[in-house]
Structure formats: structure tokens, C-alpha cells
Amino acid sequence: MDFIYFALGKHSLLIDINDISCVTCSSYEEYLEHKTVPDGFIIEGSSDDVALEVLKKLRGASDTFLCPVFLCEHTGKLFDMLSDGKVSSLEEATVQSASLFQQQMRLHHDIDDYTENALLRVLAYLFLRPKTVVLPFQQWNHPHLYSYPLLEVLAGDEQGGATLVATLKNRKFITATELVDRVRHCPACNYAHFNFIDVCPECNSIEIEKKPFLHCFICGNVAPQEQFMHNNTLTCPQCMGQLRHIGVDYDRPLENYICKDCDCLFQEPDVVAHCQHCGKRNRPDELMPWPVYAYQSTDRVTYAVRTGEVDDVYSLFDELQNINPVHFNYTVDWLLKMCQRYTDELFSLVGIRVKNLSELYKKIGRYRLIELVDGYISRIRETVRVTDLMTRTVTDVIWILLSKTDSSGCDIIVSRLMSLQSLTIQDEGVQLECEVVTFSAPDNMIAGETGEQLLVRLEGEIA
Amino acid sequence: MILEILAHAYHTLILLLLSMFQHGLELFILKFVPFFIFLEMPVYLLVLIGILKYYSKELTPALENPAFLPTVSCIITCYSEGEDVQITIRSLCEQLYMGRIEIIAVIDGAHQNRNTYSAAQEMKAYFRDKPRRILRILPKWQRGGRVSTLNAGLQCATGEIVINVDGDTSFDNDMVYRATRQFINPNVVGVAGNLRVRNKNASMVTHLQAIEYLISIHATRTGLSEFNLVNNISGAFGIFRKAFIQKLGGWDSGTAEDLDMTLRIKNYFARHPDLRICFEPRAIGHTDVPTTFYDFFNQRLRWDGDLFYIYIRKHYLSFNPRLLGWKNMLMQLLVGMLFQIILPFVILFYSCYIFAVYPTGLVLAVWALVYLLYLAITIIFFFVSILLLSERPWQDLRLAPYLFIMPFFTFSMRIWAAIACMKELFMQSHLDSTMAPWWVLKKGKF
Ligand SMILES: [Zn+2]
Ligand SMILES: [Zn+2]
Ligand SMILES: [Zn+2]
Numbered sequence: 001m002d003f004i005y006f007a008l009g010k011h012s013l014l015i016d017i018n019d020i021s022c023v024t025c026s027s028y029e030e031y032l033e034h035k036t037v038p039d040g041f042i043i044e045g046s047s048d049d050v051a052l053e054v055l056k057k058l059r060g061a062s063d064t065f066l067c068p069v070f071l072c073e074h075t076g077k078l079f080d081m082l083s084d085g086k087v088s089s090l091e092e093a094t095v096q097s098a099s100l101f102q103q104q105m106r107l108h109h110d111i112d113d114y115t116e117n118a119l120l121r122v123l124a125y126l127f128l129r130p131k132t133v134v135l136p137f138q139q140w141n142h143p144h145l146y147s148y149p150l151l152e153v154l155a156g157d158e159q160g161g162a163t164l165v166a167t168l169k170n171r172k173f174i175t176a177t178e179l180v181d182r183v184r185h186c187p188a189c190n191y192a193h194f195n196f197i198d199v200c201p202e203c204n205s206i207e208i209e210k211k212p213f214l215h216c217f218i219c220g221n222v223a224p225q226e227q228f229m230h231n232n233t234l235t236c237p238q239c240m241g242q243l244r245h246i247g248v249d250y251d252r253p254l255e256n257y258i259c260k261d262c263d264c265l266f267q268e269p270d271v272v273a274h275c276q277h278c279g280k281r282n283r284p285d286e287l288m289p290w291p292v293y294a295y296q297s298t299d300r301v302t303y304a305v306r307t308g309e310v311d312d313v314y315s316l317f318d319e320l321q322n323i324n325p326v327h328f329n330y331t332v333d334w335l336l337k338m339c340q341r342y343t344d345e346l347f348s349l350v351g352i353r354v355k356n357l358s359e360l361y362k363k364i365g366r367y368r369l370i371e372l373v374d375g376y377i378s379r380i381r382e383t384v385r386v387t388d389l390m391t392r393t394v395t396d397v398i399w400i401l402l403s404k405t406d407s408s409g410c411d412i413i414v415s416r417l418m419s420l421q422s423l424t425i426q427d428e429g430v431q432l433e434c435e436v437v438t439f440s441a442p443d444n445m446i447a448g449e450t451g452e453q454l455l456v457r458l459e460g461e462i463a
Numbered sequence: 464m465i466l467e468i469l470a471h472a473y474h475t476l477i478l479l480l481l482s483m484f485q486h487g488l489e490l491f492i493l494k495f496v497p498f499f500i501f502l503e504m505p506v507y508l509l510v511l512i513g514i515l516k517y518y519s520k521e522l523t524p525a526l527e528n529p530a531f532l533p534t535v536s537c538i539i540t541c542y543s544e545g546e547d548v549q550i551t552i553r554s555l556c557e558q559l560y561m562g563r564i565e566i567i568a569v570i571d572g573a574h575q576n577r578n579t580y581s582a583a584q585e586m587k588a589y590f591r592d593k594p595r596r597i598l599r600i601l602p603k604w605q606r607g608g609r610v611s612t613l614n615a616g617l618q619c620a621t622g623e624i625v626i627n628v629d630g631d632t633s634f635d636n637d638m639v640y641r642a643t644r645q646f647i648n649p650n651v652v653g654v655a656g657n658l659r660v661r662n663k664n665a666s667m668v669t670h671l672q673a674i675e676y677l678i679s680i681h682a683t684r685t686g687l688s689e690f691n692l693v694n695n696i697s698g699a700f701g702i703f704r705k706a707f708i709q710k711l712g713g714w715d716s717g718t719a720e721d722l723d724m725t726l727r728i729k730n731y732f733a734r735h736p737d738l739r740i741c742f743e744p745r746a747i748g749h750t751d752v753p754t755t756f757y758d759f760f761n762q763r764l765r766w767d768g769d770l771f772y773i774y775i776r777k778h779y780l781s782f783n784p785r786l787l788g789w790k791n792m793l794m795q796l797l798v799g800m801l802f803q804i805i806l807p808f809v810i811l812f813y814s815c816y817i818f819a820v821y822p823t824g825l826v827l828a829v830w831a832l833v834y835l836l837y838l839a840i841t842i843i844f845f846f847v848s849i850l851l852l853s854e855r856p857w858q859d860l861r862l863a864p865y866l867f868i869m870p871f872f873t874f875s876m877r878i879w880a881a882i883a884c885m886k887e888l889f890m891q892s893h894l895d896s897t898m899a900p901w902w903v904l905k906k907g908k909f
Contacts, residue, residue, distance in 0.1 A: 229559070231529075232529070232559050232560075232637055232640045233559070233636075233637055234559065234636060242854075243636070244635040244636060244637070244747070244854070244855075245554065245633065245634070245635050245636065245749065246553060246554055246557040246636060247550060247553065247554070247633075
């Protein structure tokens with residue numbers, strides 16, 4: 001076995017052990033000059049920042065991301081997430097690496113596969129370390145407040161790994177184990193940075209003030225208490241009546257606030273969530289709740305890594321510029337609420353399930369299927385408008401949300417989509433066979449049904 | 464038969480009134496007006512003079528020191544008031560007084576009176592954004608009676624001034640300010656607060672009590688206060704200098720602890736003639752009174768019995784000029800003993816006597832005369848109160864129709880007081896006074 005020993009600062013490790021070759025480097029650049037890939041790494045010394053930088057580079061490179069990387073003294077959440085733990089001697093490092101090496105034999109990908117496919121890198125890593133928990137990391141300056149550093153580093157994803165989490169989750173490679181937090185995202189820009197401000201419910205001004213108010217029972221006047229006070233007695237400024245006993249002559253009204261801009265009195269200010277990124281002012285209930293989970297890999301990872309079939313055929317449809325299913329659910333829910341509130345609001349929903357995809361996969365092979373699906377997808381894109389939203393769920397239903405479209409408009413779209421099917425006839429006489437379900441609001445609305453309930457109900461009709 | 468007697472009585476009354484002009488006033492008075500009225504007259508006159516004195520002082524009010532803002536502790540004795548206690552707490556919290564007010568709700572028998580306790584607890588939220596207002600809730604799980612409730616409150620009071628109030632009494636928003644003005648004078652040790660009837664529109668008997676409170680508390684005590692002769696600091700609403708009552712050892716006695724406290728303060732008057740107990744008519748509390756005649760007479764049976772007990776059994780030694788000073792002793796004798804204890808008996812016996820001796824027509828005529836006399840006195844006091852004292856004159860004026868019933872009401876109260884004293888004398892009823900359980904009384908010094 002051979003190790004690269006990053007002695008970044010002081011060294012303490014006894015490295016002269018027989019039949020273990022160990023090269024000492026003082027920086028990542030020095031390691032690169034060696035041009036050899038060792039069996040493992042040990043990092044010691046220097047500041048956390050420098051050590052973390054080296055660790056991230058090792059996990060990000062397609063030739064070293066699977067290697068065991070041990071630490072000697074550095075601790076912290078990020079080190080725990082990215083490294084293989086702490087060792088106190090080279091021997092210990094060898095022992096701990098052994099099981100990893102054994103597993104690694106079972107992988108049959110070469111380095112080019114890994115360089116091309118970020119998803120494969122993640123899966124291989126999870127395969128070798130099945131106990132890994134993919135943990136969210138709280139980061140105040142991250143757009144979503146949480147990132148997944150392991151996925152971020154492995155996939156070279158600057159966006160914090162959120163899309164990769166969605167992909168892994170949709171394909172059931174990972175499963176949520178623990179709800180760590182719940183953040184809220186701006187529906188306009190998806191950022192999670194807000195300033196919550198109290199505003200006047202009448203004119204939305206932020207110039208409001210909390211003051212004690214009094215309500216004169218003699219004439220009904222409501223005014224700030226200070227206007228009533230005259231040397232230790234209360235006199236109504238409007239009717240000049242003496243107010244002596246609370247609850248009898250006067251009381252505290254429910255109104256507590258005054259707007260300095262429009263002079264109106266109100267009980268409770270409206271709260272507005274002001275997005276610090278795009279500047280949109282949202283009502284708090286408009287924000288998209290976003291659960292943050294810790295994840296664990298499933299046995300699908302083993303299957304995928306050992307067969308090399310990382311792609312699932314349905315993921316071909318991800319070319320549709322889909323939005324995230326959670327976001328889609330949320331939008332449907334919101335539109336339903338809008339339809340309940342405003343009569344002029346309407347929208348339609350089309351669900352498509354391709355029944356015979358795996359059958360086609362077997363009959364015409366991967367590459368022709370890709371061609372077929374690509375063609376179908378570009379036609380769907382031509383059919384719908386840019387403003388229509390699409391998503392593909394875990395259960396492989398493609399949903400199209402047609403905004404401002406009633407049931408007759410929806411029928412036109414569906415008939416076009418159905419006619420597209422015939423364009424996919426192959427020489428073998430097979431074609432894409434789709435089943436379609438439609439829904440139009442407000443016509444088909446069931447009172448009290450949420451967006452999620454609706455989608456589940458519709459999905460049942462094309463199962 | 465009855466009509467005949469009434470007709471006869473009417474004729475006799477006319478004859479009597481005519482004879483007043485034929486035989487001269489003195490003779491008429493000596494002959495027919497019951498003598499006890501002559502005992503009351505000087506007191507009424509004294510009170511009227513006192514009211515005029517107060518009124519003339521108020522025309523040119525002395526400068527008050529608005530910066531005198533001692534911390535005030537209000538001890539609320541709560542029992543089974545339930546949610547009504549919230550009105551009390553709220554009216555204290557909403558005082559316009561700029562100083563600190565500490566509100567101590569002592570709940571006696573908090574175990575049985577759960578809803579009073581939780582009603583008080585609910586008020587804690589109300590104090591959250593109220594500066595200089597503190598609410599303390601002191602549950603006494605075991606029922607211990609009024610005195611132990613008051614003393615428990617006194618023990619944790621931090622204020623310089625202590626106000627003791629009942630859980631069914633609420634206050635005008637300038638009460639604390641007005642009450643504390645009296646204590647600018649360092650010789651003032653106790654102030655009696657003014658009580659009004661909160662539920663006066665509930666029934667006839669509450670209307671009558673409203674008039675009674677207006678005349679016997681508002682007017683009478685204003686008058687007596689001018690001569691440092693306040694006869695009692697009511698248990699429902701009294702204001703004290705804490706250091707002084709702590710020196711007295713707090714409240715004592717299982718019954719009528721308010722009168723007991725007043726008398727014990729007064730026992731210092733001969734040695735310290737500068738000390739004062741006064742009445743502040745503008746420190747106003749509103750209290751609930753019994754709404755039925757049955758409840759009313761039951762309440763008075765208790766009060767008058769307690770009064771008798773305090774005067775006759777506990778404080779007979781106090782009727783000593785070396786303790787009270789001559790003036791106060793005379794007044795205490797006159798107001799306390801005479802009005803409250805002797806007069807009821809005199810009236811009772813006099814009534815029985817004339818019914819036995821004189822013909823019915825004459826008796827009724829004499830009573831009609833007495834009625835007119837009392838009515839006149841009541842009307843004079845009523846209007847003097849409204850014109851010179853009342854801060855709610857229009858509201859009080861609506862009580863006027865009930866003035867005509869007042870003499871009957873006063874008369875029956877007097878008779879009832881005599882019965883209460885007799886009950887106390889023969890049955891020692893104070894031992895089963897509902898305000899304190901028997902074991903508390905047994906342990907007491909008296
Ligand atoms: Zn406004
Ligand atoms: Zn008014
Ligand atoms: Zn935004």
C-alpha cells in the first residue's frame with residue numbers, strides 16, 4: 001500500500017513502516033507533481049482552511065474522489081462529511097482502508113466514466129461507503145440556507161447539490177432519514193433570504209407605530225391615549241366627557257397601531273416577507289415551505305453501480321426542462337386556492353403516462369429510444385406555451401400545467417398530444433403508447449381538495 | 464278597618480301640624496317628636512358643617528405635589544369572585560398614576576376557588592407591556608379567612624402605601640393618584656376610600672343602597688373627615704401607610720378586622736395628636752352590593768353583629784380618653800355606640816312602647832311625622848351630596864325617586880341592627896361568621 005501524507009504543518013505521524021510506502025507532500029500542488037495516484041491520503045497540520053481546501057480538491061478530482069482520506073487533528077462538520085475519519089498512526093489508516101479496497105474491486109468503471117458522469121461518481125462513493133449519511137450543512141450565505149457539501153464536492157456542483165439531491169431522490173437512490181429543518185423559499189427566485197417587515201394593511205407603508213389607544217364609550221371616539229390625558233384625568237378630546245372607569249366609560253380598543261402615511265388605525269400589521277435577492281414582497285403564506293432532510297443511500301445504489309445502468313429510461317423525459325415536482329405541487333395548490341378566491345381564475349392540468357417505455361427499451365435499444373423520445377419531447381415543447389409548467393414525478397407521470405386555459409382549450413392540446421403519438425411509429429410497428437388524464441379548474445374542482453390530493457387522485461386514473 | 468285607621472291617622476297628623484302653630488313650636492316638638500332624633504341632630508349638623516368646610520377648601524385647591532409618587536401595593540382579597548376579579552385587577556392596572564403599582568391578588572382557599580385563581584392567572588398576559596405595573600398572584604391553598612389573607616398580602620407588599628381592596632370592587636382611574644395625595648402629609652396614616660354601588664341598577668334594594676352609600680359614606684365621611692373623626696376605614700377599600708400598620712402587627716381579629724384596625728390606629732391618637740385618618744371622597748371604588756332584600760338583611764345581620772362584637776367585647780377598654788383623646792372618644796361613643804348599637808334598641812323599644820300605649824291613629828300620625836322628618840333630612844343630604852360633592856351628579860340624580868322609600872329602608876335597617884346585636888349577645892354568632900373558618904377564630908387572641 002502506498003499513501004500520500006500531506007504534512008501541511010508540523011508532523012507527528014510515524015511514517016517509516018515497512019512495506020507501506022508513504023510520500024510526504026507539503027501542498028496539493030506538490031502532490032500533483034508526483035503524477036501517481038496512491039491508495040489513500042492522510043492530512044495533518046496547518047489551519048482548518050488549508051486542510052479543508054486539500055480535502056475538497058481530493059474529493060473533487062475524478063481519480064481520487066473514491067480514495068480513503070484520513071485526518072489527524074482537524075474536526076468539524078465539514079471534515080466529518082467529507083473525510084473518512086481520524087487516525088493516529090499509519091497502521092490504523094491501513095487497517096481502516098482495507099474494506100474500502102475490497103469493495104472497490106467490485107466496481108468496473110474506468111476513470112472516463114467518472115469524468116463524464118457526476119451522478120455515477122456520487123453513486124460509486126455511496127456504494128463504497130453505504131453507511132454515509134448525506135447531511136445538509138447550514139450556511140447563512142447560501143441561497144437556500146442549506147447545502148449538501150458532499151454532493152457539491154463530488155459532483156463539482158456549485159449550486160449546493162440541491163438538484164442532485166432531487167435527482168437522487170426521484171430515482172430512489174437516497175431516502176430521507178431525518179427532517180433537519182424547514183426553510184421557506186421565495187416563489188419568484190427560490191432564494192431563502194427574507195426580511196420580515198410589519199406594514200400598514202391599508203397602504204402597505206412601513207411607517208407604522210404602536211401606541212396605546214382609547215375608545216370613548218360616550219361618543220365612540222378612538223384616539224391615542226396621549227390625546228386624552230389632562231393632568232391625571234382622562235378627557236375625551238371630541239366630546240369633552242370625563243372618562244373615569246375602564247370598561248364603563250371607555251376601554252382599550254383592539255386597534256393598537258397607527259399608520260403615519262394614511263393615518264388609519266389597525267389591530268395587527270400585515271407581515272410581508274421581503275426577498276433580499278429579487279426584491280419581491282411576498283405574503284408569508286405565499287412562501288414555499290422547503291423541508292431539509294438528511295439522506296441515506298438505498299440498495300438501488302448497489303444495483304446501479306454493479307450493472308452500470310445509472311440511467312433510468314424515464315429520465316430521458318427530464319429533457320423537458322421540467323421544474324421540480326415539489327415546486328410543481330406547490331404551484332397547483334396555489335392555483336387551486338386562487339380559483340376558490342377569484343372566479344375569473346382558471347387553469348388546466350394534463351397528466352401523461354407512457355405505458356410501454358421498458359418494452360420499447362428492450363425492442364429497439366437504448367439509442368433509438370433516445371432518438372424517439374427526443375423527437376417526441378421537442379414536439380410537446382412546440383405544442384405547449386413557454387408559460388406552461390412541466391414536471392415528471394417519481395412515479396413517472398409527466399404533468400403539464402396549462403395556465404389560463406379552460407377545458408375546451410385543454411381538449412385541443414390533448415388531441416394534439418395524442419396525434420403526436422402516431423408520429424413515433426417505428427418499423428417494428430411499435431410506437432409510444434400514452435395514457436392521458438385531464439383536469440380543468442374551476443369546472444372539475446372538488447371543494448377542499450389540495451394540490452397534492454388532486455395529483456394523487458388523477459394519477460390513480462392512469463395507473 | 465285599615466282604611467278607617469289610616470283616615471284617622473291622617474286627621475290626627477293634620478291636627479298635630481296645626482297644633483304646631485297654635486301652641487308654639489317648642490311644645491310641639493317636646494310633646495310629639497321622638498326624643499332620639501335630638502341625639503342624631505348634632506351629628507347631622509356637624510357633618511353638614513364639615514361638608515361645607517371641605518367644599519370651601521376645594522374652591523381654592525391647595526397645590527398638590529404631582530411628583531410625590533410612592534410605590535403602591537394593592538392587596539386584593541379574593542375568594543369566590545371568579546372572573547369578576549379580572550375587572551378589579553384591570554381597573555388597578557389601568558390607573559393613570561405615574562408611579563409603580565404592585566397588585567397582589569391573594570386568593571384565599573385557592574383550592575376550592577380554582578376559577579378565581581385561574582381568572583387571576585389569565586391577567587398576567589395583560590401586564591406584559593404595561594410599564595410600572597406588577598401583578599403578583601398569591602394562592603393560599605388552605606382557606607384561612609380575611610385576616611390571614613390580608614396579612615399574607617402585607618408580608619409580600621413592597622410599596623410604601625398599601626391599599627386593601629375586595630375582589631368584587633373596581634376603581635376609577637385616578638383613585639391611586641387621589642389617595643396618595645393624602646399621604647403627602649406625613650401624619651396621615653390611613654385613608655378611607657369612597658365606595659359607590661356598582662350594580663345599582665340591578666334591583667330596588669341596590670338603588671336604595673346606592674343612596675345609602677352616597678349619604679352615609681360619601682357625604683357623612685367627607686364631613687367627619689374634616690374633624691379627624693372618620694369612624695371606620697372600610698374593609699372593602701382602605702389605604703394605609705405600610706410602615707405604620709406593620710408596626711401595629713398587621714390585621715388582627717377574626718371579625719370586622721377593618722373596624723378593629725381603625726380603632727387600634729385611633730388608640731394612638733391621644734399620645735400622638737397629630738396623627739390623622741382621613742376620607743378621600745375622590746378616591747372612588749365601585750363595589751357590588753346584595754341584590755335581594757334577603758341577601759341584604761343577611762349581610763347586615765353579619766356586619767352589625769360583628770360591629771357589636773368589636774365594640775362591646777373587644778374594644779370596650781378603648782373607650783378611654785387617654786387612648787383616643789376626648790374628641791375622638793366622644794365621637795366614637797356617639798357614632799359607634801349610640802348610632803350603631805344603642806339607637807337601634809331605643810327605636811325598637813320606643814316603637815313597641817307607643818304601639819302598646821297610644822291609640823293606633825295617633826301612633827300612625829306620629830310615625831308619619833317622623834317619616835316626613837327623616838325624608839327631609841335624607842333629601843337635604845342627598846342634594847348637598849350631589850351639588851357639593853358628587854363627581855357624577857347626573858347619574859346620582861336618577862336615584863331621586865327612591866328617596867321617598869329611604870326613610871322606611873333606614874328604619875328597617877335600624878330595627879334589624881337591634882336584632883343583630885341581640886343575636887350576637889345571646890348566640891355569639893360571630894363565631895360562625897362566614898369570613899373565617901372556626902379553627903382560625905379559635906386560635907385568635909379573642
Ligand atoms: Zn397606511
Ligand atoms: Zn368622547
Ligand atoms: Zn426572490
